[in-house]
Amino acid sequence: MFRSKRSGLVRRLWQSRVTGGNGQEADDWSDLAGSLNELKSVTHSLLKRLKEKPLEVLSQAVQSSGALHTACVPMARSELRLGKQTLAPQVLLCRLFRWPDLKHLFELKRLYSCEGFARNTDSSTVCCNPYHFSRLCGPECTASCTETEATNSPNITPGDFSDASLSPDTMKQCHWCIVAYWEHRTRVGRLYTVYEQSVSIFYDLPHGNGFCLGQLALHNRSETVKRTRSKIGYGILLSREPDGVWAYNRSEHPIFVNSPTLDIPNSRTLIVRKVMPGYSIKVFDYEKSYLLQQATDTDYADGPYDPNSVRISFAKGWGPCYSRQFITSCPCWLEIMLNSSR
Structure with a gap:
């Protein structure tokens, strides 16, 4: 037997x-x-x-x-x-x-x-x-495209990407990032504070632990948002590793990533990387971030700039390759706000 x-x-x-x-x-x-x-x-x-x-x-x-x-x-x-x-x-x-x-x-x-x-x-x-x-995911990726910030881009202020209700007790030193989930220009659900070395962000994952987007209310949502949410599936695995922060695409559809450490220094052109299912990409490089912040002219960029924020869109890309020029036009996306003190 x-x-x-x-x-x-x-x-x-x-x-x-x-x-x-x-x-x-x-x-x-x-x-x-x-x-x-x-x-x-x-x-x-x-x-x-x-x-x-x-x-x-x-x-x-x-x-x-x-x-x-x-x-x-x-x-x-x-x-x-x-x-x-x-x-x-x-x-x-x-x-x-x-x-x-x-x-x-x-x-x-x-x-x-x-x-x-x-x-x-x-x-x-x-x-x-x-x-x-x-x-x-290598340097060339499967398909990279750029997003050029035009002067008529949506006026998003730092307040739109933060929550003033967070108290000092909530912002504990041991957390390494806070995740915000957005649909177009609206933040949906609570901010998710991450303390563990890795976190799953998903819509539907059997026996999954982490930030479950499937638990968020779906009524009064557009058909585009509903369809895109259903494509998130197993979502992504976000992990803090010695060399930086990595995102692993566990879904059956691409994700699209923009990060300060993927951009070209002192350039108004933002790099948007397409990450296919089953692939990983280093979405934030700690050493490169430190060097960039020492060398970057913050007056060069138009509008607010956060050197510790990563943006990830599910299924839908943005930039000149797509009909959506800005991430706020994407149906479902994440903002990963990294703790600068690590």
Whole structure:
């Protein structure tokens, strides 16, 4: 029975791999595997190294598409041979269950929520849970566009992005950011103060903890807002890490990001980055922020400027590439107000 259960888990995992159909699978793996049988053989050999419990964890992660919080799947650090090339085990599983076009280990970023990341575990093992990784958003991104602030832009004052009702007791030193949720020009719901190292901001996430936008009232909302809210889904995972703040797009739709540390210094052109599902981007760089604040001429920018504020829009972009020129035209967006004292 024990062997049968493990074999069943391995078989179900193989059947759950991502395939494009119509022969697409062979094309995706043509750079490595000589045949589907070779890929299957190597995969089964790898999975059979795992004990029953890690196999169950891996199955839960894959079957839930990352919706469930699952533990690490530790595996001996090694390389697998496919054809004439070698592949790290975490790359193989990420290709099988998430991104068939993934090529190299350096394209992946281990999520801060992964226990192996936080505990700096033994270097002889590596976590191979594919939902403990994201794809790294490189400098060019998939598609970047700029937002040029025109002189007729909406006159948003600093008061629009703050809450005077916050008392000194509320603004505790241990918080690292405050999240505000906006629909067009209206802030909706309460400000969400973040104390933990990471926070999920989502509309609908099974067993999710964090800032749940799905609990906010939906009556008297436009159809555009309703549709966009429904696209937020698993939302984003925001994490404070040693080098800065990272955002991981867990939804099935793109997010769009603007940050002072993504902008060009002393420029009126704001960079809006498009982040595809499954990708992570460093939305705020602490070291770069410090250098920018030392060198930036604050009189150069038109209107109010907050060097510690990040803006993230769900599903809808803004700027010259889109019909929405300003983020206040986006149906659903976030303002991440970072604690400058960290």
